[in-house]
Amino acid sequence: MNTRDLNQNQAIPDVQGYRDQRNLAIQRVGVRGLKYPLRWRAQDGVQHTVMQAALDVALPADQKGTHMSRFIALLQAQGQEDALDLEGMLKLHHKMLERLQAQDGQIELQFPLFLKKKAPVSGVESLLDYQIVLKTQGSLDATHCELSVTAPVTSLCPCSKEVSAYGAHNQRSHLALEVRLNPTRLADCDAESLIAIAESQASSEVYGLLKRVDEKHVTERAYDNPKFVEDLVRDVAAALHASQDQFGLIAYCVRAENFESIHNHSAWAELHSANW
Secondary structure, three states: OOHHHHHHHHHOOOHHHOEOOOOOOEEEEEEEEEEEEEEEEEOOEEEEEEEEEEEEEEEOOOEOOOOHHHHHHHHHHHHOOOOEOHHHHHHHHHHHHHHOOOOOEEEEEEEEEEEEEEOOOOOOEEEEEEEEEEEEEEOOOOEEEEEEEEEEEEEEOHHHHHHOOOOOOEEEEEEEEEEEEOOOOHHHOOHHHHHHHHHHOOOEEOOOOOOHHHHHHHHHHHHOOOOOHHHHHHHHHHHHHHOHHHHOEEEEEEEEEEEOOOOOOEEEEEEEOOOO
């Protein structure tokens, strides 16, 4: 930047920095709906995906506005650094507060994570997508970190199996696991581990590609393992509770939605820990 450009920038007023006279603090102000490339550090290496981001900070009562462009600059700088992971997410939150000179703030990133899966009998490989949500909220001294995964699974109705002479209705379901993490133990938990818990408690997993021998296997697997939506959330919650120490979980919430195959509505349930 030459001297002329520097002088021009100094002459342009910083309206956001003006003092506001209404004496009303704003709890959250920022940007949302921002799509940006993301390099995510998955278990099997760095994955390139696209995230939708929302970032905001608290604004003091005497400040007219926040500096919206600094949110974008923050993500732009992150894209030039190492691939993001849970520990990097916490660092990104702290950088946001420092860059915007804010006492409190929140970041939420949503993106699809693609995992390679082997069909249960043939072993044929394919990709399956899972929705991931990362959240950080709080101050430099006290930042809450949350990780959420949504896994598509199969559920088979126990009642339908019990009352029918043959067959039972089943449907695709979504299992959402949201956990609050110990910020000093972020390396102990990852999205893949939560996905594995969700899939292990379903009537059956779902796959991107199946051969006929695999179709037979997953159909019979679901039939032998019927689950109500209530069973899904209870079984997943029990598994999360048993894994709290292993993964450094502070609290958790489990949600299940069955996209019913014999109704034009969904069945759903939610179960969370007492300290959620």
